[in-house]
Ligand SMILES: Nc1ncnc2c1ncn2[C@@H]1O[C@H](COP(=O)(O)OP(=O)(O)OP(=O)(O)O)[C@@H](O)[C@H]1O
């Protein structure tokens with residue numbers, strides 16, 4: 001697969017301005033990066049281009065801002081990246097215009113510059129040709145090293161590939177290679193665990209996913225939407241009620257495809273979204289109106305572990321609870337430890353992906369025991385579905 005497009009082996013980067021699309025969308029808390037996995041994964045590409053005398057100009061998004069805001073600035077992430085790659089990383093307050101042009105103009109061979117959040121410009125997500133042209137002015141070539149954002153056809157993830165000579169970065173290559181080996185012809189039965197908070201952007205993917213896997217465990221905020229669709233009162237839980245019809249359609253499709261849907265049968269409920277706030281396990285018929293489901297309950301954990309026991313291949317995206325806050329990490333940690341033990345016993349091939357999912361597995365202390373950890377969440381699920389990813393397709397032209 002990796003041979004179908006050009007890589008860093010096919011270009012002399014010395015003296016060139018190299019626009020490198022990376023994924024700096026890392027978990028943060030209080031202005032600090034809480035999981036540096038994505039930064040560690042892009043380090044080889046950045047270091048290689050810099051060591052070969054290329055000017056490394058990093059393009060990335062952070063969060064889902066509506067216009068410019070301080071909370072979604074890449075500045076603290078650029079500082080964390082400098083610590084990881086052990087090289088200085090300069091920062092420019094905009095990714096286009098005079099500010100960016102001046103910063104790029106001041107670069108020497110081997111320098112590394114990170115440009116501010118591309119999503120501060122709505123034109124990024126629209127893949128607006130004028131914006132693509134503005135970005136393209138800053139570089140001689142484009143390297144895409146953001147597999148985890150390759151499902152987005154945005155200006156910096158796709159548009160640039162039509163304007164500048166395009167190459168795959170080392171992480172992009174490694175991800176496609178490893179996922180291909182693990183999942184192109186997966187050993188059956190295949191189970192998927194999907195949780196997390198990005199319900200609206202991921203729920204549609206489940207409709208195809210249920211036709212590819214033998215069982216689908218749904219946890220996290222995603223499960224609340226399904227439970228609501230089935231008539232469960234979910235109180236103040238994260239839940240996208242307008243997606244109830246989609247959830248029911250997915251359940252029907254799963255049944256028609258012979259995919260077992262495994263939803264929580266009990267839940268850990270609290271009244272505040274905070275660590276160590278009082279919480280209790282409730283049956284689904286008794287969720288308090290003011291309560292929030294923040295994790296799966298003990299009986300659900302047993303069901304998830306039993307489903308993992310029945311599987312030969314596991315793909316996991318999205319924690320099944322708000323794992324950043326104790327004790328709401330229990331379900332995710334229990335499932336992660338169980339899957340890791342089965343993998344170590346050579347009974348399971350386990351592949352997990354997603355910024356927070358990887359952080360959760362690190363938190364559980366088992367990331368190294370999984371067969372493969374992808375940096376990608378949504379992109380990983382779309383890849384699993386067999387959908388062409390725009391950021392990968394543009395590299396093939
Ligand atoms: N029941 C819940 N209520 C509220 N938040 C939850 C719940 N369960 C999980 N979450 C939150 O979901 C978030 C992770 O979801 P997300 O879909 O972003 O996963 P991800 O692994 O980062 O994937 P991607 O890479 O696509 O972003 C975590 O911050 C976690 O706290």
Ligand SMILES: O=C(O)[C@H](O)COP(=O)(O)O
Nearest residue numbers: 023025148149355377378
């Ligand atoms: O975290 C991710 O999965 C990628 O960075 C893509 O982010 P997005 O879902 O906001 O496009």
